[in-house]
Amino acid sequence: MSVSDTTQPSDQPEPSAGTTEAAGAVEERGTADARAGGSAVGGAEPGRHGRFVGWLLHDRPVGHSGPHRPPPHPTHPWWKVMCLTGVDYFSTLGYQPAIAAAAVGLLSPLATLVLVLLTLLGALPVYRRVAAESPHGEGSIAMLDRLLGRWKGKFVILVLLGFMATDFIITMTLSAADATAHLVENPYVPGWLHGNEVLITLVLLALLGAVFLRGFGEAIGIAVVLVVVYLSLNLVVIVNALWNVITAPELVTNWRNLLTTEHSNIWVMIGISLVVFPKLALGLSGFETGVAVMPQINGSPDDDPAAPAARIRSARKLLTTAALIMSGFLITSSFTTIVLIPADEFEDGGEASGRALAYLAHEHLGNVFGTIYDVSTILILWFAGASAMAGLLNIVPRYLPRYGMVPDWARATRPLVLVFAVIAFAITVIFKADVDAQGGAYATGVLVLILSASIAVTLSAYRRGQRGKTIGFGVISVVFVYTTIANIIERPDGVQIAAFFIFAIVLTSLISRATRSTELRVTQVRFDPEARRIIDQAAATGDIRIIANEPDARDVAEYREKEAEQREVRNLPENAHFLFLEVTLTDASVFESELEVVGEERFGYRILRVASPTVPNAIAGLLLAIRDETGVMPHVYFAWAEGNPFYFLFRYLISGEGDVPPVTREVLRRAEPNRSNRPWVHVG
Numbered sequence: 063m064s065v066s067d068t069t070q071p072s073d074q075p076e077p078s079a080g081t082t083e084a085a086g087a088v089e090e091r092g093t094a095d096a097r098a099g100g101s102a103v104g105g106a107e108p109g110r111h112g113r114f115v116g117w118l119l120h121d122r123p124v125g126h127s128g129p130h131r132p133p134p135h136p137t138h139p140w141w142k143v144m145c146l147t148g149v150d151y152f153s154t155l156g157y158q159p160a161i162a163a164a165a166v167g168l169l170s171p172l173a174t175l176v177l178v179l180l181t182l183l184g185a186l187p188v189y190r191r192v193a194a195e196s197p198h199g200e201g202s203i204a205m206l207d208r209l210l211g212r213w214k215g216k217f218v219i220l221v222l223l224g225f226m227a228t229d230f231i232i233t234m235t236l237s238a239a240d241a242t243a244h245l246v247e248n249p250y251v252p253g254w255l256h257g258n259e260v261l262i263t264l265v266l267l268a269l270l271g272a273v274f275l276r277g278f279g280e281a282i283g284i285a286v287v288l289v290v291v292y293l294s295l296n297l298v299v300i301v302n303a304l305w306n307v308i309t310a311p312e313l314v315t316n317w318r319n320l321l322t323t324e325h326s327n328i329w330v331m332i333g334i335s336l337v338v339f340p341k342l343a344l345g346l347s348g349f350e351t352g353v354a355v356m357p358q359i360n361g362s363p364d365d366d367p368a369a370p371a372a373r374i375r376s377a378r379k380l381l382t383t384a385a386l387i388m389s390g391f392l393i394t395s396s397f398t399t400i401v402l403i404p405a406d407e408f409e410d411g412g413e414a415s416g417r418a419l420a421y422l423a424h425e426h427l428g429n430v431f432g433t434i435y436d437v438s439t440i441l442i443l444w445f446a447g448a449s450a451m452a453g454l455l456n457i458v459p460r461y462l463p464r465y466g467m468v469p470d471w472a473r474a475t476r477p478l479v480l481v482f483a484v485i486a487f488a489i490t491v492i493f494k495a496d497v498d499a500q501g502g503a504y505a506t507g508v509l510v511l512i513l514s515a516s517i518a519v520t521l522s523a524y525r526r527g528q529r530g531k532t533i534g535f536g537v538i539s540v541v542f543v544y545t546t547i548a549n550i551i552e553r554p555d556g557v558q559i560a561a562f563f564i565f566a567i568v569l570t571s572l573i574s575r576a577t578r579s580t581e582l583r584v585t586q587v588r589f590d591p592e593a594r595r596i597i598d599q600a601a602a603t604g605d606i607r608i609i610a611n612e613p614d615a616r617d618v619a620e621y622r623e624k625e626a627e628q629r630e631v632r633n634l635p636e637n638a639h640f641l642f643l644e645v646t647l648t649d650a651s652v653f654e655s656e657l658e659v660v661g662e663e664r665f666g667y668r669i670l671r672v673a674s675p676t677v678p679n680a681i682a683g684l685l686l687a688i689r690d691e692t693g694v695m696p697h698v699y700f701a702w703a704e705g706n707p708f709y710f711l712f713r714y715l716i717s718g719e720g721d722v723p724p725v726t727r728e729v730l731r732r733a734e735p736n737r738s739n740r741p742w743v744h745v746g
Contacts, residue, residue, distance in 0.1 A: 140376035151348025202515035224564030229507025271483035303398035502553025584683030593661030618665035631746035678725035
């Protein structure tokens with residue numbers, strides 16, 4: 063607990079994804095905890111169990127609050143950061159053309175064109191706006207958090223985190239499964255690997271987890287190499303495929319004849335493409351990741367930290383360039399694969415199932431080039447899982463600990479890696495490492511996140527009075543509402559997995575919030591000059607007595623009645639002087655807060671006023687701050703509340719009030735284990 067007269071704002075930017083807290087910072091925090099009466103993890107000579115726990119909790123990712131934040135991460139040109147998002151976004155080329163062909167058959171090119179139009183005219187404008195309004199890596203979820211607020215906003219965030227977990231976890235499992243498909247289908251790989259796809263995928267996921275357990279270092283350099291090589295190889299494959307199509311025009315004629323035989327006219331084709339489009343939504347991934355990595359983009363020394371204009375411009379270049387590159391690859395790959403590859407090869411067990419471009423690489427450029435392509439694809443798909451893991455390790459500590467909705471160990475990297483790895487193992491086994499089977503869950507997570515971003519920017523434009531943009535973003539939101547609902551109806555397994563994550567997150571969050579509610583929850587206390595003068599005057603008498611009072615007293619009679627009541631109940635002498643403490647409730651859904659104590663004299667009484675999400679925790683935090691600042695042990699006086707204690711407990715958890723005296727005493731007990739150093743609580 064620290065007390066100061068003035069606020070010391072931090073101008074340090076948010077740390078970026080993938081950074082961890084230094085060992086010295088963790089050790090320093092443990093030492094500080096020990097000095098405050100607590101105990102450091104593991105003790106002076108930890109046993110085997112203590113050493114293991116210390117190792118698990120050693121790394122702490124981005125989002126950890128407190129005085130020992132990691133230093134700002136090095137920034138990079140926007141095109142390099144684009145490669146970091148590209149390992150997720152561009153790697154979908156490994157399976158997107160095959161999934162599109164399996165889903166819509168001959169209509170794959172037209173349905174993919176619809177996807178591209180929605181990407182460029184829908185998702186891209188939405189996320190360009192998100193980049194401007196959330197430039198520190200929080201993404202669209204933070205926008206909704208600010209726009210909605212209170213418990214309603216917290217619940218919406220928990221639900222969205224469930225869908226985000228679905229998106230990122232399935233990115234890991236689906237990418238690993240497709241990497242396995244490219245591995246086992248390579249002609250140089252031993253035949254005994256066939257049939258062991260689940261085991262191979264589990265090994266890839268285990269290797270991914272091991273990388274993060276050891277410590278995930280600088281990723282951008284690796285990402286640049288992987289993306290440049292991968293896109294270059296894809297460009298070779300597609301240019302060669304287009305040349306084969308041009309030199310054999312009968313292939314296009316055959317495809318067009320089959321298409322017109324199946325569908326009577328172009329309007330029917332467009333209608334069907336619009337209906338089946340949600341099945342292709344995997345090609346929309348990468349936008350949320352694009353805004354999440356904004357802190358790694360170079361800014362300008364002249365940038366306003368609250369709205370870094372140069373960084374926002376670069377982030378928009380990143381989003382636009384990535385969308386244009388991906389759109390070009392999607393259109394050309396969907397056309398060439400459907401024209402050149404026999405339809406039965408896209409079916410389960412076919413050589414193009416889950417790997418259409420790899421099929422073309424082997425078929426038209428030879429097995430040597432095809433093997434090089436396979437290796438590149440396997441690496442970028444595996445690294446896409448690393449990108450997803452880094453996203454999870456960035457998002458979970460950013461929100462849930464701040465809400466008090468996870469145990470404190472969730473700030474640490476390694477325990478979270480183990481949790482996510484176990485979940486990924488389970489999903490891989492359930493879906494048998496099948497790429498197509500996981501497509502629905504992946505698309506559901508992607509679409510819900512884009513829908514939430516669309517709604518966030520629509521609400522933002524509405525509140526700013528931007529009518530035209532409100533209508534435009536509203537139309538985009540309606541399109542994504544249809545797309546999301548259609549995908550859920552067509553492939554309910556995605557929302558079922560998301561429902562599991564949502565239920566698990568909400569349940570554990572509520573349990574954690576309830577069990578942690580009596581923590582101190584006050585990060586800092588600051589006194590204005592008048593409050594300090596009042597406290598110093600009381601401390602000079604050697605006696606600080608505080609009466610807890612309801613805020614906004616209307617007249618002097620209320621203060622006189624409160625004072626007389628406490629003198630009578632406690633049998634205190636007339637020369638005992640009192641201060642009054644009044645706590646005004648703010649947003650009760652906030653878990654931790656800083657207290658700004660304001661002093662004033664009203665009706666001849668000295669009053670301390672403070673605003674806080676919870677009454678008992680604010681009183682306890684203020685008492686400890688006064689003790690530490692003055693060296694005098696304060697006393698606080700309450701009157702018993704009338705009513706059912708279970709009702710008061712529920713009211714405290716929801717609204718921050720309830721039966722204040724016993725909760726204040728419990729908060730003090732947890733914050734100060736030494737009874738002789740604990741401020742006095744009197745109730746009568």
